[in-house]
Amino acid sequence: MLRLQLLTWDVKDTLLRLRIPVGKTYAAEAQAFGVHVQAEALNRSFRQAYKAQSDRFPNYGLSQGLTSKQWWVDVVMETFRLSGARDEKALPSIAEKLYRDYSSKHNWETLPGAKETLQQCQRMGFRMAVVSNFDRRLPEILAQSSLHKHFEFVLSSEDAGCAKPDRRIFLEALRISGVPPQLAAHVGDHYVNDYRAAREAGMHSFLLKTAGQAAEWETEVPKEHLLPSLAHLPSLIEKG
Template identity: 35%
Template sequence: MKNVLKLLTFDVNNTIIKVRHSVGHHYSKTASAFGVEADPAKVQSAFLEAYREQKSTQPNYGDGLDTTTERWWTDIVKKTFILQGHSNIETLEQIGAKLYQDFLEPSYWDVFPDVKNVLSYLNKQGMCVGVISNFDERLIQVLKNLELAHHFSFIIPSIFAKYQKPQPQIFQKALDLMKVAPNECLHIGDSVKNDYYAAQDIGMNALIIDRDGTLQRNHPDINRMHFINNLEDLKQFVDSS
């Protein structure tokens, strides 16, 4: 990076953590405890359909609407199982409420193996590190439960920011909070649209975490030097800054 970096910001899901197994796995396992049997793979497919619909009609977890994030997610759970032919709404409400709490638990998440070492390195180097994520208010507790929160100077979930990536306002909140210029910040995430281009559009440096090489193959137009397959690669940018 040509400019001296003063701030590194990270996306969360599929950048530093990921859902363990799959959402469909957890949904079907919890549903089974309530007497609702469903195939995890089919539940995963139905979940993705319900999730896309919910994001489209009620963006940013229903922020600004007369609802709560728990209600938002419970409605997704209901839609997921209704798509699978289940119709006992009371039971589906109970499943949704249980899952909303359970996704706070560390056992529902995996931390990528490179994350803690790299965050510790950045902290030791005196680098300011933060989080910008399209996530609900549980994010802070999830990161605390995974013993990651203490590495960050700030954590900005979109539900609190009132904006979602790729909207520039959520990035601007981080810049204003730390009083840094956009070109003094490097953002790292796994979404070409929400992380890479969105950060660049506001003047920030940006890298794409691409652990299996899929994104680089699908986006040959992007400078290959802007892809990293491991967060360990960040050390060279910090050292060179």
């Protein structure tokens, strides 16, 4: 591997993760509005609503005239409807409040070793940026989590107008940075969206292993590209 100049990072489940399950957060917020729904039902309904919305309106429906905020408000309201909530008048207020809540660090926590690894990579001289399937709330979330300072720029799929695994989002990050693909590497937790997509853009990539990952993907990834934890990254890359 040539000496790398740029590291791009996924965010969700790579650097940050939700503090508590979506259903529990939704249930607590709804209760404040007098709407009572079980957290587990909300967890199941959220997965269903999120998938349906993503299939129908990819990348927040930007190409179909939606805003990312409206996209999320619709997901939240459909989650409650699928869970049996009947108070239609309260749902828009609940959805708006949850949209704001997820802009804050209170619903997010930094993964173990993330801050230390970012600091070490900076000390090693790497330029760093974010490439994430996220909406425009991401810079604020990163700032509140004290991670924003590590990155030259944050490229969300909303800002890029395309989402991983579309390689154009990586090509845009390379254009912004002025770094050729062979001198850049991406770090993420998703085999298709992060590991493989970055490689299809000509970059190097590293895959953070997670408990829910399909075991067969591991045979597709060389051992030196697999990260049992973020702390393993600096030892796999060196900058002369």
